[in-house]
Amino acid sequence: MDKSKFKLKDILKSLRVRFFIIVFITGLVSCLVMHSVILTSYEDRAVNVRSTEVQTQLRILANHLIVSNYLLDTSSEVINAELDMLANLYDGRVIVINDDLKVVKDTYNISQGKTIISEEVVNCLKTGSKGTVSKYDQANGYIEIVTPIIESDLIQEEDVSAIGKSSEVVRGVLLTSVSTDTIATTLNILSRRAQSLEVVIILFILAFAAWVSHTLLKPFDRITAAINDVKAGYTDEPITGPNYLETEQIIKAFNALLKRMKVLDDSRQEFVSNVSHELKTPITSMKVLADSLLAQEDVPNEVYREFMTDIGAEIDREDKIINDLLSLVKMDKKASGLTITSVDVVSLTEVILKRLRPIARRHNIELTLESKRAIVAEIDEVKISLAIMNLVENAIKYNRDEGWVKVELDADHQNFYVKVMDSGYGIPEESLDHIYERFYRVDKSRSREIGGTGLGLSIARNAVLMHRGSIDVQSKLDEGTTFTISIPLTAATVNTTAK
Structure with missing residues (x-):
């Protein structure tokens, strides 16, 4: 039972099944509504036509009743024949009622001489001038028509203004019941034919709904197949x-x-x-240097020291690469997050430049700091220090002798900005899109000569992006490079922890 419910639930989740159901129900409801509207319209039209037809004949018959004075003398065979013919023609009943509410003539011959107190008859006697009134009783299958028998008298008075005018007096009422069996029979025939046609239409709708649902979802099947092929490795x-x-x-x-x-x-x-x-x-x-030492006998101390110095340099280089890789791995882990504290950015930058000035002095590089205002921001001090240090260190290492490096700090009401400018060799335009790639070097020979790992800019960029900031570079060959980083003053990252 649970499995069948589960399968049914899965089937109903199918977009193809839902398309099929929607199209089918839409077509079915439209068909049923059309069936009902057409039959109802026919019935209303047929009843109106039948009522109008009978009303016309009743008005003529009412005139005949007045002319032959039938309300006082019902012996006229012609009038009686007309009444019976009208009743037989429409399979109904005609009752002639005088102004005293007494039945003068009943084609069924069961109510003659009786008094009829009917709301429709009484209203007709009072307001006969309003004309014939008809009412359709669908449940019992007949139309009831109330027709006034009106006598028109010419006014002959001394008042000259009234001469020639006539007055209408209601002398009685024709109460007629007309059968609607023929209309009902026609409706039944039409309904059966419509039902037969509806079966054909419903079958067509079923086929159309299946075709539409299949056709509309073909692209989705192709997408699913393509994704499965990619997933399978084909x-x-x-x-x-x-x-x-x-x-x-x-x-x-x-x-x-x-x-x-x-x-x-x-x-x-x-x-x-x-x-x-x-x-x-x-x-x-290191292997080459060590093998060279082992291959020699009685190595002088000077050569031994030189080789060991070179081995130590290679070990330092290996250590720097590993440390930079570890820094990148830590920044790539989203779960590591940021340790946010309130930091004086100006003081932080001064400390960084103080550490890097010995390197700048070795290359005769002038290293300066310009801050346009005091800046306090909510940042991860370690990661931002790493970013600024890598940018400034690169500006120093990839610079000319007797060159300069300038760091500018500024802020607005949302972000603070660190701009690192140098007078170095610049970066070719075709390399600007690749400088943040790991191990990418613009000048490989110079990078290896100064001990660069090709990871510094990637580390700096990751640190900035973790703070929801941005980093931009502008450079011209032989003129220098400017890096600008922008970081929000208030921490806006989800993965943060406060000290």
Whole structure:
């Protein structure tokens, strides 16, 4: 029982089934409404035509009754024949009532001489000038028509203004019941034919609903098949082909995701390759130096010291690469979050520059700081220090002798800005889109010469993005480079912890 309910629930979740149900119900309801409207319209029209037809004949008959003075003398065979013919023609009943509410003539011959007190008859006697009134009783299958018998008298008075005018006096009422059996029979015939036609239409609607639901969802089936192929590893090609506007949005999103996955996969492979190469190079150098020492006998102390110094340098290089990699791994972990504190950004930058000035002095680089205002921000001090330090250290290392590096601090009511400018060699325009890639080097020979790992800018960018900030670069060859980072003054990240 539970399995059947589960399967039914899954079936009803299907978009194809829902399309089928919607189209089928829409067609079925439209068919039933049309059936009801057509039959109702026919019935109303037939009743109106029948009422109008009988009313016309009753008005003529009422005139005959006045002319032959039938209300006082019912012996006229002609009038009686007309009354019986009218009753037989419409399979009904005609009752002639005088102004005293007494039945003068009944074609059924069961109410003659009786008094009829009926609201319709009384109203007709009082307001006969308003004409004939009819009422359709659908439940019992007849039309009741009340027709006044009106006598018109010419006014002959001494008043000259009234001469020639006539007055109407209601002398009696014709109460007629007309059967609607023929209308009901016709309705039944039409209804049976309509039902037969409806069966055909419903079968057509079923087939149409199945075709529509299948056709409309074909693009979704193709998308599902393509995604399954990608998941199974059969292909990594983007989805193409004609689609609806809605499925095009899904395809664009999927193709963008697929492209992103390819980029990430390529980046991962390149990263692994670069890491392997970067870690292998110092080890290879140390291996060569160690083998050279072992291959020699009675090595002089000076040579031994020189080789050991080179081995120590390679170890430092290996250590720097590993430390930078660890920094990147920590920043890539979303769960690590930020440790937010209120930090004096000016004081923080002064401390960083103080640490880097010995390096700047070795290259005769002038290192200056300009702050336009006091800045206090809610940031992760360690990560922002790492970002600023990498930018300033790169500006020093990739600079000319006797050059300069300038750091500017500024802020508005939302963000603070750190601008690092240098007089270095600049970055080619074609390299600007790649400088944040891990292990990417603009000038590989110079980077290796000064001990760069190619990870500094990636670390700086990650630190800025974790604070929901932005980093921008402007550079011209042989003129210098300017990095500008913008960070909100108030922490706006979800993954934060306060000290």
